[in-house]
Amino acid sequence: MLRRLDLRGQSLTTAQLRRLVPRAEVDVERATRAVMPILEDVEARGVAALIEITGRLDGVQLTDIRVPAEAMTEALDGLDPAVREALEESIRRAQIVHADQARTDVTTQVVPGGTVTERWIPVERVGLYVPGGLAVYPSSVVMNVVPAQVAGVGSIAVTSPPQPEFGGLPHPTILAACALLGIDEVYAVGGAQAIAMFAYGTEASEPVDVVTGPGNIYVTAAKRQLRGLIGIDSEAGPTEIAVLADDTADADNVAADLISQAEHDPMAGSVLVTPSEELAAAVDAALARLVPQAKHAERIEVALRGSQSGTVLVDDIEQGLKVVDAYAAEHLEIQTADAPAVAARVRNAGCIFVGAYSPVSLGDYCAGSNHVLPTGGFARHSSGLSVQSFLRGVHVVDYDEQALADTEPYVTALADAEDLPAHGAAVRIRFEARDER
Incomplete structure (x- = not known):
């Protein structure tokens, strides 16, 4: 059901990976x-x-x-x-x-x-x-x-x-x-x-x-x-899930998680990244069995067969990490041997779900994490919704007379270097007036 992208044996740059990985096209x-x-x-x-x-x-x-x-x-x-x-x-x-x-x-x-x-x-x-x-x-x-x-x-x-x-x-x-x-x-x-x-x-x-x-x-x-x-x-786009999995993963679990995000929208992206052809085949078989049983089977099948979804075959987990970092998924599941250690090496994802018992559905509802997350690769530079999203950091500067006097030579030197002498003068005038008194 999922189209295949075989990257094995290829040494690709981050820019090349970003162009190759499945992604919904949004105008x-x-x-x-x-x-x-x-x-x-x-x-x-x-x-x-x-x-x-x-x-x-x-x-x-x-x-x-x-x-x-x-x-x-x-x-x-x-x-x-x-x-x-x-x-x-x-x-x-x-x-x-x-x-x-x-x-x-x-x-x-x-x-x-x-x-x-x-x-x-x-x-x-x-x-x-x-x-x-x-x-x-x-x-x-x-x-x-x-x-x-x-x-x-x-x-x-x-x-x-x-x-x-x-x-x-x-x-x-x-x-x-x-x-x-x-x-x-x-x-x-x-x-x-x-x-x-x-x-x-x-x-x-x-x-x-x-x-x-x-x-x-x-x-x-x-x-x-x-x-x-x-x-x-x-700027939220269609939802997306990437699953980085090896041959220790349960194919039914992986398939169910890919389906869960495809259920949202025909444009939803579901991507499996794996070094295991056996797992890829088993996931396809599980999808063929599970999708027809789903309430929104038609919507799910459109999403899974779309160009935004697919299986990416890689040489090993090392290459798999490069792929998922280039993809920067909204939701990233790690279903591998030693999943916590692998997850700790991920740099780009909206939210990371570690191991077989941390599915994306948990984060959607009751993990305690936030499910308003960056999509479309924005996880390379943006965070999910948090308390920080509603706060502004404001610096409050409080120098006394002596502290400013000690700093005046530095301000003047930098102001002159930038050809902004009034900046230095705004400091010096305070002490010139004091000295005249």
Whole structure:
């Protein structure tokens, strides 16, 4: 089922590997051209534009974009007890992990009388996007809200696409997750128009400082276009999993994990990297058996047969590590002998799952880690969502008179070297005035 890419016996550069490894093709530039009129319309007309665009694109006629409080209460009251318990446990575990990411102010004495303090200040207001579409993502509510709350963000708004079958409200499980977390500002707006609402503000909602959360290509295009006016987490593309495995791996486990990500989207990427032809064949056989049994078999098969998925054959784990580092997967599983040691050598991945009992599905829901992760190779330079995503480090400089006097010759020398003499003069004037007295 998975196409094969045989790299054995080849010595390839990182650039060559990046071109060769399977990857979903996403044309964000084309999507940006499509969303520009939407962004401009929301900026100009606010709520009226949001209601009109939602009717046109989502087939839902709204009278108000904000979800009423009673709908949140009803959603929580009607939540399946087993789902509520699972969400509460997911929240608890995420809070434990993210609490350890909290930052404390640090003051460094540079010279006697001269200090620099790094203060960590949360952004004032954030907008959190929870996707709709082919699946329901209450887990994304947890993953976005918890780090923002731990960071100390004072104002949190959530938006999710309206669903015709639920009277134009977001899915009730999403509303229930918001209620569990104490979020009462929720909007029934999706797509690029939701990002515009957050960025520009409307008569019904204040603008935000940061927008996080995954979405479709139009959400990604809107985030790219509005970046700078707002901070963003990353440009999310189709989900992806890479599994680095050797002949110690269980083929059924590997196949099930590849299927689990293919279930998200026909464009999802599922990549196996292995030195074992026997394992590759066994995984193909397991996929042929397991895919037809899956609820979303058609969607899964399209994803697995797509150019973004495949099996990469390598000489050994050493070459396999080079391949997965070049790929920089959103999710990377290590199912090899001595998996912890192999995982410790990985440099590029959104999240690393170690061994047979740490599947990606665990991270999606209840590991305590965050599942909002960089895709499309962005893990080479970007991190997943964390408390840090909602904090700004601000340096506070505090020098007394003598500490500045001692430093004046250095400032003057560097200012003169850069032909910026007024910089040095701004220091010297303080002491010239003192000496004249």
